[in-house]
Every structure is written in structure tokens, then in C-alpha cells.
Amino acid sequence: VSATGIDAPRTVLLAGGVGGAKMAEGLAAVLPADRLSIIGNVADDQEFHGLWVSPDIDTLTYTLAGLIDRERGWGLAGDTTNALARLAALGEPAWMTLGDQDLALHIHRTRRRAAGERASTIAADVARALSVGPAILLPTDDVVQTRVRTDEGWLSFQDYFVRLRCAPEVRALAYTGAADAKPTAEALDAIARAELIVLAPSNPLVSLAPILAIAGLRQALAGSRVPRLAVSPLIGGATVKGPADRMMTALGHEASAAGIARFYAGLIDMLAIDERDGADAEAVRAAGAEPLVLPTLMKSAEDKAALARALIAAGQARRAAA
Amino acid sequence: VSATGIDAPRTVLLAGGVGGAKMAEGLAAVLPADRLSIIGNVADDQEFHGLWVSPDIDTLTYTLAGLIDRERGWGLAGDTTNALARLAALGEPAWMTLGDQDLALHIHRTRRRAAGERASTIAADVARALSVGPAILLPTDDVVQTRVRTDEGWLSFQDYFVRLRCAPEVRALAYTGAADAKPTAEALDAIARAELIVLAPSNPLVSLAPILAIAGLRQALAGSRVPRLAVSPLIGGATVKGPADRMMTALGHEASAAGIARFYAGLIDMLAIDERDGADAEAVRAAGAEPLVLPTLMKSAEDKAALARALIAAGQARRAAA
Numbered sequence: 001v002s003a004t005g006i007d008a009p010r011t012v013l014l015a016g017g018v019g020g021a022k023m024a025e026g027l028a029a030v031l032p033a034d035r036l037s038i039i040g041n042v043a044d045d046q047e048f049h050g051l052w053v054s055p056d057i058d059t060l061t062y063t064l065a066g067l068i069d070r071e072r073g074w075g076l077a078g079d080t081t082n083a084l085a086r087l088a089a090l091g092e093p094a095w096m097t098l099g100d101q102d103l104a105l106h107i108h109r110t111r112r113r114a115a116g117e118r119a120s121t122i123a124a125d126v127a128r129a130l131s132v133g134p135a136i137l138l139p140t141d142d143v144v145q146t147r148v149r150t151d152e153g154w155l156s157f158q159d160y161f162v163r164l165r166c167a168p169e170v171r172a173l174a175y176t177g178a179a180d181a182k183p184t185a186e187a188l189d190a191i192a193r194a195e196l197i198v199l200a201p202s203n204p205l206v207s208l209a210p211i212l213a214i215a216g217l218r219q220a221l222a223g224s225r226v227p228r229l230a231v232s233p234l235i236g237g238a239t240v241k242g243p244a245d246r247m248m249t250a251l252g253h254e255a256s257a258a259g260i261a262r263f264y265a266g267l268i269d270m271l272a273i274d275e276r277d278g279a280d281a282e283a284v285r286a287a288g289a290e291p292l293v294l295p296t297l298m299k300s301a302e303d304k305a306a307l308a309r310a311l312i313a314a315g316q317a318r319r320a321a322a
Numbered sequence: 323v324s325a326t327g328i329d330a331p332r333t334v335l336l337a338g339g340v341g342g343a344k345m346a347e348g349l350a351a352v353l354p355a356d357r358l359s360i361i362g363n364v365a366d367d368q369e370f371h372g373l374w375v376s377p378d379i380d381t382l383t384y385t386l387a388g389l390i391d392r393e394r395g396w397g398l399a400g401d402t403t404n405a406l407a408r409l410a411a412l413g414e415p416a417w418m419t420l421g422d423q424d425l426a427l428h429i430h431r432t433r434r435r436a437a438g439e440r441a442s443t444i445a446a447d448v449a450r451a452l453s454v455g456p457a458i459l460l461p462t463d464d465v466v467q468t469r470v471r472t473d474e475g476w477l478s479f480q481d482y483f484v485r486l487r488c489a490p491e492v493r494a495l496a497y498t499g500a501a502d503a504k505p506t507a508e509a510l511d512a513i514a515r516a517e518l519i520v521l522a523p524s525n526p527l528v529s530l531a532p533i534l535a536i537a538g539l540r541q542a543l544a545g546s547r548v549p550r551l552a553v554s555p556l557i558g559g560a561t562v563k564g565p566a567d568r569m570m571t572a573l574g575h576e577a578s579a580a581g582i583a584r585f586y587a588g589l590i591d592m593l594a595i596d597e598r599d600g601a602d603a604e605a606v607r608a609a610g611a612e613p614l615v616l617p618t619l620m621k622s623a624e625d626k627a628a629l630a631r632a633l634i635a636a637g638q639a640r641r642a643a644a
Contacts, residue, residue, distance in 0.1 A: 103405050103422075104409045107371045110372055
């Protein structure tokens with residue numbers, strides 16, 4: 001892939017969670033930085049100890065900055081937790097592991113939010129300070145938060161995901177604030193100028209749905225005329241990591257490639273599915289998406305770049321055919 | 323000194339800075355915990371990175387908790403500065419050294435202040451969490467801040483003290499908020515119940531004056547009928563540490579034992595002065611305070627305890643004579 005327009009389409013990636021960050025890395029490896037914009041998920045955001053923590057955006061930023069703790073997939077490599085130990089000694093709940101360097105970012109973000117700065121501006125400045133090339137965009141500057149209903153009542157996403165380790169059955173999801181959230185001009189502009197739109201192999205229900213729940217963004221994606229391609233987070237009918245498959249089943253979606261295609265109906269033209277799910281290709285087509293069968297497991301840097309190249313090639317082929 | 327009422331008078335110490343913390347340690351070593359209340363200085367408080375930092379109160383708390391960095395006289399022994407390094411990388415000013423564990427306390431305090439809790443309650447809870455025995459009281463729950471006028475204009479105290487290392491000449495001091503600050507019920511109650519009042523060998527102008535600038539507190543001290551004793555921060559006519567002597571001269575006070583006695587006129591009955599300043603005893607008496615000549619340098623734990631014992635004995639002797 002060269003840096004020319006045809007081979008390096010202006011790409012918008014919708015990404016959340018660790019799967020989103022991996023896809024971002026793959027695209028960042030094969031596209032010039034000014035050709036890639038990533039719209040992240042803010043609905044995992046939550047206040048801890050009075051500080052505004054934005055786990056998905058930070059995972060994206062740390063991953064693209066090369067600072068991520070690769071073992072865990074989140075947090076900064078080599079970070080310490082001395083402040084957290086002291087917070088615990090002061091009686092603060094400490095189940096959310098926030099490292100010392102990581103806390104610095106939350107302190108910085110919270111100060112600037114309190115001063116009235118846009119969340120987008122802060123995220124962009126942080127990405128720049130950490131030498132991230134691609135644009136990290138927020139879907140909205142407003143507060144949108146995923147809420148999870150379990151048999152014990154409604155929980156915040158981090159309560160469910162980190163504190164309770166996804167143990168409770170999910171009865172319902174809500175994206176509070178999404179109905180009234182205004183999309184950012186930057187996200188809308190990136191979609192308007194995109195030549196390829198990619199939905200990362202993130203959890204559809206808690207990583208991408210909160211972005212798609214913002215009406216203006218959903219409309220922009222629905223109305224786009226460029227190739228729109230999702231990557232299924234399922235491999236062999238199950239998620240590599242995380243509760244997406246269980247959650248889909250629990251909420252009445254089919255945990256299959258076809259179920260993913262139906263979930264994104266009207267928003268995608270193509271769905272990349274893993275070779276192990278090749279038998280689902282026709283069901284994906286019946287659900288309205290052109291199936292793209294290829295290796296989707298991203299372990300190494302090579303895996304990520306190869307998947308990114310294949311997606312770009314598929315998008316370019318579709319554009320050429322249109 | 324035993325734990326009986328006569329030998330262990332209910333003591334109130336007014337303390338700020340490192341000198342105040344040392345005096346607190348001495349008194350804490352010789353008095354039962356329930357006989358000692360320390361009214362600290364909040365006028366060094368300042369917001370850093372959106373967090374409310376209370377250096378004098380924390381120095382007092384860390385010292386009495388046995389956690390203080392003895393070399394520096396402030397901060398926690400063995401603390402790391404990983405968050406601060408990251409804050410600096412994000413473009414935040416990092417001249418105020420805030421360790422990781424120390425930051426945890428500021429995070430905790432800021433969260434609770436934002437929730438509307440009294441500063442006093444937070445300080446008391448923190449002291450309890452760190453197993454501090456004596457009561458650490460705040461003079462006020464309101465914000466009082468020392469401001470320093472230099473030839474470059476008005477500065478916050480930490481700007482002058484830490485960032486500029488006391489280099490500029492001090493032209494004036496102000497204690498903003500003091501005129502309207504309400505004393506805490508706990509501080510007034512401690513003074514009302516005290517059998518001995520001690521003013522620590524702190525900087526009179528920036529450690530104790532901001533406490534004394536709170537009208538209700540000053541009146542309570544002025545009206546007290548129990549022995550009130552200050553310890554001069556000068557040894558051989560100069561301060562052991564810090565800019566008190568230079569500052570007194572610059573602001574028209576005499577940097578001498580007599581100058582200290584005049585500064586506290588109406589608020590003290592006795593002034594402890596170091597043996598090296600013994601020649602000033604009569605001048606101190608002329609200024610209205612009974613001079614108490616004894617070794618006042620506090621290097622070792624033994625020095626601190628010996629000074630504390632001598633002060634208590636002098637106070638008890640005066641009570642007995644009254």
C-alpha cells in the first residue's frame with residue numbers, strides 16, 4: 001500500500017475495546033497517519049475517585065503510542081500502582097486498577113473538563129503529546145454511558161465489566177445520554193470525507209452500539225456512499241475475548257456472523273468473517289452484507305497489518321466496481 | 323510526664339510548616355493522644371492539576387503518622403513520582419513535587435471537598451486512617467490563602483516558596499479569605515478546654531499569622547486565661563530553616579526574640595527562646611512575655627520530647643502559681 005490516494009483511502013475506523021485498538025494498530029501500520037481517523041467509544045467512561053476515566057479512548061491512545069501493556073491489553077506498560085494502594089488505605093474502592101502514570105492522564109483530563117474544555121480537544125491533545133499519528137476522534141463531547149441491567153438492577157459498565165468480571169447475566173443495555181448527544185463536527189467531517197469506513201471487531205453491543213446510538217452519527221454512516229465494512233468479532237462462532245457472544249445471545253441476537261450482519265444492517269456493505277466461519281458466508285449475504293472470508297485473528301503485528309491490507313483492498317475493489 | 327490531668331495538661335498547639343510538625347512530634351511523644359489537639363495552617367493550600375493540596379496539614383499528618391520523608395521534612399518516605407512525570411509529559415507544570423502516594427491523598431481530599439464535605443472532617447478522617455493519635459484540627463473550613471507581594475506582583479504562597487525558592491524580596495503579605503473565615507467549632511472548643519496553649523516555632527508571618535488572622539480564633543486565644551506559650555523560631559537571631567528572619571525584617575518587624583514577643587503581643591504569656599539568645603531575655607520581658615531560656619533546637623526525637631516536657635513544665639508551674 002502506497003501513500004497515494006487510490007492505494008491509501010481516507011479511512012474512518014469505529015473502534016472500542018481491545019479488538020478496536022488492535023484493528024487501529026493494523027490500519028495505522030499500513031496507512032499514512034493523515035489517512036486514518038478513529039472514532040472511539042466514550043460510553044465506558046466513568047468517574048473514579050472524582051476523576052474522569054475514559055478506558056476505551058485511553059486504550060486506543062496508549063496502543064497507538066506504543067505504550068500499552070501488551071499482556072493485559074490495557075494500561076501503561078511498566079506502570080506502578082502506588083497511588084491506588086494509598087487510595088485503598090484511605091478507604092476508597094480500588095477494584096478499578098488505575099496505575100500511577102495512568103492516573104496522571106485522568107487528573108489532566110479532569111482538570112481540563114472542569115475548565116470547560118471539549119472532551120475531543122483534550123483527547124486530541126493527549127494523543128499529540130503521546131506522539132500518536134492518526135486522529136483519535138470522539139463520537140460526541142457529551143456524556144454517553146452504557147448501563148447494564150442484571151438481576152441485581154442497573155449497573156455502570158465498569159461495575160459489570162471490571163468489578164463483577166462480566167459474571168451477571170445481562171438482561172438489558174441502555175446508552176444513557178445517547179438520545180440527546182450531539183455528534184462532534186470532527187467525527188461527522190471524517191465520515192463525510194471518508195473513502196472507506198471500517199467497523200472494528202469490537203463488541204457490537206457495548207463498544208460500537210453506543211457510538212451508533214448517537215442519531216447524527218448513525219445517519220451519517222447510513223447515508224455514506226463509500227464502502228462500509230465491518231469485521232466480525234466472532235471466530236468459530238465465539239468471541240476471542242470478552243462477553244460479546246454471551247451478551248448477544250442473552251439479548252436476543254444470534255451470536256453468529258449472520259447475527260452480526262443483521263445487527264449492522266443498513267450501516268455496512270461488507271462483513272469480514274473468519275475462515276472458520278466460512279460456512280456462514282451465504283447467511284451473511286442473505287442478511288444484506290457481502291461476506292469477505294479471511295483470517296481475522298489478530299495476534300501479531302503481521303496479523304493486524306495483513307487484515308488491514310485485506311480490508312483496504314476489498315474496499316478499493318468495491319469502489320472501483322461501483 | 324504521666325497521663326494524669328495535672329502532669330498532662332490538655333494542650334492546644336498552633337502549628338505550621340516543618341517547625342510546627344517537629345513541635346507536634348515532641349508534644350505527641352510526651353502527652354497522651356487525647357490530651358493534644360493541633361490547630362494547623364491551611365493558608366498554604368493551593369490547587370495543583372485541579373487537586374486541592376494542603377501541604378502544612380499533610381506535613382503534620384505524615385509526621386505524626388511516622389510516614390514523613392525525614393530528609394526533606396515533607397512528603398512521604400519512599401514515595402515515587404511516576405504520575406508527576408506523566409503530568410509533565412502532558413504539559414502540566416511540575417515544579418511542585420507531588421509523589422504518587424501523596425497524590426492519592428489529594429485525589430481523595432478533592433473528591434470529598436467537591437461532594438461538599440467539611441475540610442475538617444476530611445482532615446480528621448485522613449489522620450485516623452493513618453493512625454494519628456492527637457487531633458488534627460483546622461482553624462477554619464473556609465479557604466484562607468497567604469498571598470505574597472513581590473516586585474513582580476502578588477504570588478500564591480507556593481509560587482513564592484517552592485517555585486521561586488523564596489528568592490524574591492517580600493513586600494507585603496495578605497491572608498485572603500481570613501477576614502470572612504469562620505473558625506471551626508472544634509478549634510474553638512479545643513482552645514476553650516485547653517490547659518496549655520503552645521505556639522510552635524513556625525514562621526510567624528506565614529505559618530501562624532494566617533491562623534491568627536481569623537478573628538474568632540484570635541479573640542479566643544486573646545481571651546484565654548491558661549498559660550500561653552510561644553517558642554521562638556529564631557536561634558542565635560536567625561531561623562534554622564526557611565525565610566522567617568528575612569521576611570520579618572523586610573516587613574518591618576525585628577528579627578529577634580523581642581520582635582517575636584511583640585509580634586505575639588496579647589496572645590502569649592511566655593516566650594521560649596534558645597540559650598544562644600539568652601541575652602534577649604530582658605527585651606522579651608519588656609515586650610510583655612516571660613522569657614523561658616532553654617535549648618530549642620529540635621534535631622533528634624529526644625530534643626523534641628525534652629523541649630515539649632520543658633514547655634509543659636513551665637506551663638504547669640505558671641498555672642500552679644496563678
